[in-house]
Structure formats: C-alpha cells, structure tokens
Amino acid sequence: MVSPEIIIKDKKHNPGKPKAGVWRDVMEFDEGRKKILAVDFLDEHSKIISKVFAVPEVTPEAILVTLGIEDIIPLYFSCFSWVCEQINVRLEKLPNPQTPKAEE
Numbered sequence: 001m002v003s004p005e006i007i008i009k010d011k012k013h014n015p016g017k018p019k020a021g022v023w024r025d026v027m028e029f030d031e032g033r034k035k036i037l038a039v040d041f042l043d044e045h046s047k048i049i050s051k052v053f054a055v056p057e058v059t060p061e062a063i064l065v066t067l068g069i070e071d072i073i074p075l076y077f078s079c080f081s082w083v084c085e086q087i088n089v090r091l092e093k094l095p096n097p098q099t100p101k102a103e104e
Contacts, residue, residue, distance in 0.1 A: 001085045004078040006053065008062045015053045015079070023087045025051055026080055042069065045076045052079040 003014045029048045036044050046060035049072070067075065 001082055004075060004082050006058060006075065008057050008066050013053055013055055013058050018083050018086050022051055023083055026083045030080060042072050045072050049076055049079055052083060
C-alpha cells in the first residue's frame with residue numbers, strides 16, 4: 001500500500017515508519033470514533049491524522065485549513081489502513097517460536 005500523503009504549504013508530506021504508540025492510538029481512536037460528537041468530528045480526525053504523520057508541519061490546525069471537508073475522512077481511512085498494514089508486515093517478520101509439544 002502506498003503511504004498516505006498530504007500537501008501543506010506546497011510541500012508534500014508522507015508519514016514515517018509508525019511506532020507502536022501510534023498504532024495503539026489509531027486503534028483506540030477507531031474503536032471510539034462513532035461516539036464523537038458531530039461538532040468535534042473533523043477536529044478529532046485531524047488530531048489522529050497529525051499523529052500518524054508525526055511531522056511538525058502536519059498539525060491538526062494545518063489539516064483543517066488545508067483540506068476540504070470531503071478530504072479529511074478519506075485521509076483518515078488511508079492513514080488507518082496504512083498503519084495497520086505497516087504493523088502487520090512487521091509482525092509477520094517476527095520469529096514465531098515452535099509450540100511446545102504437550103507432554104503425554
């Protein structure tokens with residue numbers, strides 16, 4: 001999957017390799033996103049997108065003034081899918097120890 005991107009002040013930004021804390025934050029956010037009040041919906045999505053990008057220029061405020069209303073939620077889903085894929089790829093590379101044989 002191609003990493004998400006955003007252009008802020010004519011500069012293209014892509015997120016770096018996600019850390020475990022970002023994955024946890026994204027999962028927690030996604031589980032509770034249906035409970036977000038309508039008035040806070042775009043603000044909260046902008047905050048989690050900012051965490052995924054993790055670069056100083058990509059702030060929640062910059063996202064809100066740069067993107068159209070119709071672009072924020074698709075960018076969130078792109079970030080969500082990308083973070084999940086990145087974590088899964090790394091987990092697949094971990095050694096999988098043999099299951100101990102049961103004693104009879």
